[in-house]
Amino acid sequence: MNQTPDSIAADRQIGAGALHAARDAATHPHQPGAAVQLEDASLAIAGRRIWTDLSLTIARGEFLVVIGPNGAGKTSLLRVLLGLVPLVRGRALVHGEVPRRGHPAIGYIPQQRAFDPEIPLRGRDLVGMGLDGHRWGISVRPAAHRARVDRILDLVGARGYADAPIGRLSGGEQQRLRIAQALIGDPSLLLCDEPLLSLDLHSQAVVVELIARWSRERDATVIFVTHDINPVLRLAHRILLLTGARWGVDTPDRMLTTETLSSLYGVPVDVVRHRDRVAVLGVDVGGHDPVPHAEHGS
Ligand SMILES: Nc1ncnc2c1ncn2[C@@H]1O[C@H](COP(=O)(O)OP(=O)(O)O)[C@@H](O)[C@H]1O
Numbered sequence: 001m002n003q004t005p006d007s008i009a010a011d012r013q014i015g016a017g018a019l020h021a022a023r024d025a026a027t028h029p030h031q032p033g034a035a036v037q038l039e040d041a042s043l044a045i046a047g048r049r050i051w052t053d054l055s056l057t058i059a060r061g062e063f064l065v066v067i068g069p070n071g072a073g074k075t076s077l078l079r080v081l082l083g084l085v086p087l088v089r090g091r092a093l094v095h096g097e098v099p100r101r102g103h104p105a106i107g108y109i110p111q112q113r114a115f116d117p118e119i120p121l122r123g124r125d126l127v128g129m130g131l132d133g134h135r136w137g138i139s140v141r142p143a144a145h146r147a148r149v150d151r152i153l154d155l156v157g158a159r160g161y162a163d164a165p166i167g168r169l170s171g172g173e174q175q176r177l178r179i180a181q182a183l184i185g186d187p188s189l190l191l192c193d194e195p196l197l198s199l200d201l202h203s204q205a206v207v208v209e210l211i212a213r214w215s216r217e218r219d220a221t222v223i224f225v226t227h228d229i230n231p232v233l234r235l236a237h238r239i240l241l242l243t244g245a246r247w248g249v250d251t252p253d254r255m256l257t258t259e260t261l262s263s264l265y266g267v268p269v270d271v272v273r274h275r276d277r278v279a280v281l282g283v284d285v286g287g288h289d290p291v292p293h294a295e296h297g298s
């Protein structure tokens, strides 16, 4: 999986917002087959600049990992691609089209919130909503619908607890169901917002493997926001770092160096490698969400 297509490896970009625009000339290759294109894209929320002049082409089948401190605009980037937030400048394209809500080719795993233990919803209801949209209380469930839900439940290994109240399941089990909900529409672009948050190591590995397998088998593009790079380090074709003032995108080997990260963060950062793990010292790399998440059971 770490075989980086040449087109991706060549697509090294470092941006510094409005400060300067020292990017290479190949910033905007016209790529009709690209999954996502951002061209000088700038985002402001409530009048405050979030990121500026972001230019990035994400190839079909690419696994892009997005890191950056809290508030750097990682979630907002996904929301732009979902057509939920407009850019203030520049252009975003998803499969060559302007982002729009409810795009059937996009699967979205939103940042995790624990379900209320009392919520009267089964796992299979949640997954079915991935097909039905977000309409509640569907009473007639055709056999085809049920078969499709069962198929995706089997794929993520959640069939065994799909009829239990979702609020009673462990964080890892809930997350598998969220993934099933995102995959049931057969997406070719998967947007994952910190899907490993609050999961134990085993559940993290399961979630990463499910998403990686989907990407491999479908040639699906993955944009994976995470606070910990290590679980996805071996899968990442490139890493996009958003720091607020600056951004950069490059292969993991070139991005995760003391020199590159110090320059992007604008403060001294130490990158320490130990065996196949990497630690970034001196800054908040990913930004944990302060919202508490229940993790009952495993
Ligand atoms: N609906 C909103 N109204 C006001 N500010 C918002 C809204 N959504 C996001 N923000 C702000 O925009 C910034 C980027 O948020 P976000 O994309 O969630 O960052 P990240 O996911 O990197 O932590 C944050 O400062 C956040 O508080």
Ligand SMILES: [Mg+2]
Residues within 6 Å of the ligand: 074, 075, 076, 111, 193
């Ligand atoms: Mg976020």
